[in-house]
Amino acid sequence: MNMKKWRILVADSHTIIRIGLLQLVSENFVSEELIEARSANETLLAIRANPSLDLIIIGTNLGQLDELIGKIRELSTKVRILVFAKNLHYPHAISYLIAGTNGFLTQNASAEEITKAVVKVLGNERYLCLELLEAMAQETFLNNVHRRKISPHKNKTDTPSSLNDKLSKRQKEIVDYLIKGESVSAIAIHLNIKISTVGTHKSIVFEKLGVKNVLELVEMYYGDLVV
Template sequence: MKKELKILLVDDHSVVRHGTSLLLKKAFEGIVISHADNFKEAIDKLNQKQDVVFLDINIPGGNSTKMVEKVRHDHPEILIMMFSAYDETQYALRYIHAGANGFLNKYSSDSEIIKAVKLLLETGKYLSDAVKEKIVENTFSKNPVNPLDKLSEREIEVAQLLVSGEGNLEISNKLNIQMSTVSTFKSRIFEKLGINNIVKLVEVLNIYKN
């Protein structure tokens, strides 16, 4: 490891940034930590030659995987660790495919966070055991990595209308289908994605819809 390690923590919650900063400073010598609470500020500070960036999914000015793609394009040498409260088994691979080096859940134990950073620095990547198991499960069961691949084109269409705020009646009129059919599509969408409300549907579409 280099004598000086520069890490940028990007999160709009100061408690998360400062707590993570204290943990990392205790675990690593010669560490210099910078903070940003929005994507624009993060871009400015990334231009100051950081080694690692901890990047939350939901930050002001950010746009899901597009953030990772921009950081990777502008700074191909930097190690990107996604740091989110979202379920890593659902979201990690999407961000890794976009260019991240790892995905770490904010609710991980202190020891797991330190282990993750060490592995990131040593190998250039980090996957939790849960994500590794998910990869194996998807491989053997042939489940799609992108859960939206489970949906038909019509179900995608209905899902997009639902997250845009359209009700069953509006969707029925727009697609020229019965309201009962809209309800059936909605139930199928929720079941296939393993969710139970529109808020979760919004999250899934924000992450996985190109």
């Protein structure tokens, strides 16, 4: 049986991330070439030197990534691009997709999810991590809410009183970030606490309020603001 041999470039300024991704790829895919790049310039040079690349796994620490993706697309319209982001920042993720990315993952992804994403992208499919899919659904929901002319007189960053009575100060802070579409990892950075701590608070909030996901939380929050 003939197995496709892939040409893959891993571009990230952090050595440990490059090593980890290269190791993962080498263990799960038959590769004709595995190349690494440490900067935006090295990435573009590698693409010029290897015009038949199949996939670029690219970190978000290489500068203005949407601009870099645009330059990559000028050099090759066929190479697949999988972004491997430190955390989810919704506007940036969308700009990467618009610039020409085929997939988006965060560093919270397990080895199994990374492998699944690479398989999908190499198969000419798009891969979006669950965090981004939830953020996109939430953004759609919020846009629909605003079209219904929710009260403009309340500060949307203040949690409604019915939620205030049930939540601690820290939990209210986390709710405020969740309804803005922030990921667990991003909230941990904002509040300078561990990701696991945010996850624990999030689970407690959901249990206290009787919601199953962020979309239900947003619906409850904005429902209290309807006039």
